[in-house]
Amino acid sequence: MNGAPLSLTQVRMIRFALLLVLVAIWEFYARFVSTSSLIAGPSDVVLAWWPKVMGDPGVRLAVGVTLIELVIAFTMSVVVGMLIGILVGLSNVGRRSIYPVVLVLYGIPQAILLPLVVLVFGIGPVAKIAFGFSHGIFPVIVNTIAGMRNVSPLLVGSAAAMGATRAQQIRYVIFPHMVGTVFAGLRLAMTLTLLGVVLAEIFVSQGGIGFYTLAYSETFNPAALMALVMTLALMAIALNELVRLVEGRFSRWKE
Amino acid sequence: MRGEQILIRVIQLGLFASVFGAWYWATQSGVRVILLPPPELVWREMQTLLFSGRLWAAAKITLWTIAQAYVIAVVAGIAVGFLVTRSRTLVHIFEPVLSGIFAVPLTLFFPLFVVFFGIGPDSKIAYAATQCFFPIALNTIAAFASVDELYVRAGRAMGASPWSQFRYIYLPAAMPVTITGLRIGFFICIAAVLGGETLAALSGVGKSIALAAELMETARLYAWIAFVVIVSVTLNLLVLAAESRSEQRNEANK
Secondary structure, three states: OOOOOOOHHHHHHHHHHHHHHHHHHHHHHHHHHOOOOOOOOHHHHHHHHHHHHOOOHHHHHHHHHHHHHHHHHHHHHHHHHHHHHHHHHOOHHHHHHHHHHHHHHHOOOHHHHHHHHHHHHOOOHHHHHHHHHHHHHHHHHHHHHHHHHHOOHHHHHHHHHOOOOHHHHHHHHHHHHHHHHHHHHHHHHHHHHHHHHHHHHHHOOOOHHHHHHHHHHHOOOHHHHHHHHHHHHHHHHHHHHHHHHHHHHHOHHHO | OHHHHHHHHHHHHHHHHHHHHHHHHHHHOOOOOOOOOOHHHHHHHHHHHHHOOHHHHHHHHHHHHHHHHHHHHHHHHHHHHHHHOOOHHHHHHHHHHHHHHHHOOHHHHHHHHHHHHOOOHHHHHHHHHHHHHHHHHHHHHHHHHOOOHHHHHHHHHOOOOHHHHHHHHHHHHHHHHHHHHHHHHHHHHHHHHHHHHHHOOOOOHHHHHHHHHHOOOHHHHHHHHHHHHHHHHHHHHHHHHHHHHHHHHHHHHO
16 A cells, blocks of 8 residues: 555546557457457447447337336336335334345345246336346345434434424434435446346347347347447446436435 | 244244245136146156256256356456555556446346357356456455555564565455455356356256246246255355354454
8 A cells, every 4th residue: 555645637537548548459459450250349339339229210219118117117116115125124023024034035146037027027018127126126125224224223212202203203313314325225226127127138039129139149240239238338327327416415414 | 032033933934934825825716827836836846857867967057157257256356456455546546447337237248248258158157257256356455445554554563574464464354345245246146147047058057947938837947946046045044144143253252
């Protein structure tokens, strides 16, 4: 641990330069070294992005449908997950009996349920929403319970002593203190919901994103495949930032 | 205290029993067998898979894939984590980059892995290793970056060589958080291999599950799922037990 501390701008510049170097190496490798048709350079990816990939109305529709599935699944996970979390976290017995069960279920690799989900819900959006929901709900439940536990009983006790009803205690004491932990869960839920939706999308190759990823892979079109994947990755980053923004609004009282 | 303990167990058992009860009741009251086969059919199918050697044949491939991916990720993750924490500047530069990439679901890139590494185990190894590299590297960074400078300075003042600084100061201080990363990485590795196998593979447990669904052999599908659930629940219970034991030990040491 040594070296003079760098300013934030310097760190950002180094990070940016690093990125440029990596892209340059990638471009150089794809253009001059690799003879494989499986490697596409960054310039090829950008050129494929428009009009081949995002200019295709079918791809745009698939990306749009995925986004809608994601939003529905995420909303459902948050609402249902917080409800369950609050109900379980309210009592000591509830927490100590249900919380370990939730943790153990959370640990099951859900990918194995994917074929079953598709069998039950069909190949349409419902299966993808269901699979995204089943991924997203666990971090919400776990972090809601953990967040309720973090609230000091002293604060709740003194609110009760000053005559706050149970509802008022939840609204004015417990909720504000849960924000940090719960939003950590929401960010994780966003990532996991996307994971679930995308897993189901890729698994069902008759339509949607999965159809195009399979088509691009089978016709050896790595540039188009990468352009599509990068688009979805950027979408994921944007959604994550959105959750972070909302979190900032809710935790303003701490400043 | 004792009574509460019993109540907790009763609630958990009740939950378990009501799931099985609902399953049995649903199969009795006309849910289609193709969607939900009765428990005894699944049980018979589990025995068939176990005794015909099919289970072991698929599990061997999956376990070997998991082991290879995990070893690659552990070596790379700890090496990168340790090297990055050699200077505070490096941590400032790399930590946000790594955690930023970790926030993107790498599943998106799975088709790329299949294109590059083929449909055999190699693509699953590369995919799972990439996925679990990040939590391991990030936790190693967090662990080594948070070692108290005071101890290191004290060690140096007493003439500790770089090796003994590492062996007796850095390593013990960084161990708990690093192990957390290894644990998270391990479960991510299992999920990634199984997920990859379900999406695109020639053999393995994930492929067997996808195949059973494709052929509409629902009882076999449930049997495979049951095996994976049993293994992962057992692993999770072991981890939970170990955690609460070390928590108790920490409490006792205070």
